[in-house]
Amino acid sequence: MAYKSTGFPTVAGATSHPSRSLILNIPNEILHQIVGHLPTDRDVINLTLSCKELHDRILGPSTGIWRHRYEANYDIPEARSMDELGYEYKTRAIVLSQKMDFRSPRPTKGQQLWLEVIYTMLIESLAVSQKASGPKTYNRIREAMSQAKFLNRPRKPKPSEFTCAIQLCLTALALHKEVSEPCLRSEYELAIVYSFGSEPVGPYIPHENLDLTKILHIRSFWQRHLLELDEMTYYLTFSYLDEDHRPKMRKSYGIDENQLSSSWIGYYSCLHLESIPVTRAAFNKSSTQTCADIESHLRLDILSMNLHITNDPFWPAECNKIIPMYPDQDINRVFFQGMQGLYNQASEGNPVFGFTEPIAYPYGGIPGWTRICFAIIPDGNEEYSSDWLHGYEAILLPGGRIMLGRWIDLKNPTGRGPFIFWDVEVPCCSQG
Template structure:
């Protein structure tokens, strides 16, 4: 779309009566036209109409932009004119990241999606208000299904990985995406099969985006593909309000952990003898072993504090950051875990911490490391939960920008052969409950 291209469709010797209208009315007419082609045709009535309606600084562009997208504060009409044209041109292109050619076209497309994601994640929203930019992102992903459906690419880059990860709620939306192939993620990394699981999965500010996308690929496959026979049925039965969401509507600090989470973990028992065996049988959720049903995990955060609580036995396996800067901003929390839909009394104590990741990977801020431990509540006593006789499971994950999705892994803290991937998302707000004394 070019505002300065003019082809007269009227008699140049006569001034159109349309131009007798005040600018406000003329530009209002321009904003209610249903299609951009109609807008261009209106601008072609004559040069004066073109200048009044389609000039870069015309209010037309603010109104036109605002009909489709959320408008960031402080943006001029001319800036919105440029951005509107870029998005119109770039997003209408057919993009294929399996093609080794057209790298410049692919980069431009990713940059436009990155800008739109930033708007959808960060711009303030009223309670109950939906992001217009997010609506446009959904339409774009419906036209570009290959991008989400086949997340692995032959020439990845930080921007590609970051955009893919921030689009996880759409990648796990069965109305927009579908299950990827098993070859679209590395099951070795998902289960830390050939790597010693001792030590941090995320160390300091060093975030392996490719590894995170492997976790996303695993869940995209097993949540959305009916042939897996694993988590598909329970995930598809979830109400829409319980499905993965993009962001916290209050736009709060990423270090303010939301109170309620719902998700899955996966395991394989016994751990396969070879990597090929693991590739064939990727989860006990096929119900061929110690699982007799698929259970969803509910996590409730009760309280947050700056007071450190992370026992040494936990720190040996999942260590906190050694950075003094990160330590100063670490937030500790406690709560409980239970089976979603199960008895409120059958809950297990939980404690952990969240650390900031200071690097804005892919241009997105808000990446956060979360680590927590769940202990089996064998009996109600005041003893320290890490000394309880039941199972103790540790979790380490990344909360992606938007604050509503975490992905990572879990470990059996007493037997490291028990381990696997974790996915969880915020699913509702909940009144905080009194702190359980067994958490201390």
């Protein structure tokens, strides 16, 4: 390709015309390839402003320039026309380029529009099958979260279901130290995190009228304690995890996204509620938020679980009394069993059994929420004669990779607290 004094390339096959700029003589196919390699959208627009003919040839309805740039940056959803993709691409380019400050207590119209764009990208990332080239849309979401600091301040005074749903679905990024930061203790109420003052009656994760704000309090608690070194609780063990064993939003290419994952790791937190001051205000102001910061308490390691699907619909009455199954007989409930041990430690472990229930309602306009319930019993105590029987009830977030909820001692319900588990595609441990 030789260059003349005009600054435009001479291309083999182009028909020269003395009264035309040389770039106008380039065939459309080659012109579109050149435009496709321009580094920014602004470069494309500047080129189209040169003359009307270039504008029509580059941005005409049949050129597909914006679809090409869309495909370079995002996953392509099904059943979307070229015009729709072009409009969506330009909308995202404009909105996501704006600086957002979510520290202010009152949301602005600009913030709402920004969230709506993030919502469309989130739906796209969850719905489009992963390709070997990687999750493009998810990477754009990650870039947006790194710049806007939306996840750093998860809770407004009265967050909407829409905002809570987006926050929860992006939990993997909220727990990523290169994307987010530890939130403040004021971002959650400890009394809500530990279900203080409430009787364990009925499902903690109901199918109808699920309180996403409650779950966001739990997520915020973990965002604080997993990312904040000064808390001196879970930070060190979490920070030592390699990338393969950190929380993710979506499963990788080639892995069945609808199948319950087999390998999980995570944490639980506890407090001796009988020793906590009786008032809710005193509970929230307590300097001790978890037994993990009490030296006399047993060291809290990272837990692990290996699970497998079973045809045995096992959920005994002692469990169902506090963690009841959803009454709908037609629900597609899936039962599983497994073993619970410690991260990267071979051990005999404790038996696990439980089930999942899909939730039909798309909270926040996002489908794919699932209720997961399971119990852990001491090894060798299948007859439930031990001093404890721990039941876990959580929401499995859309994408199927992170669960957030509450554990409770089914024999002594004063023992309870928050927990978080996430799946790992690379097995981390073995249980006997």
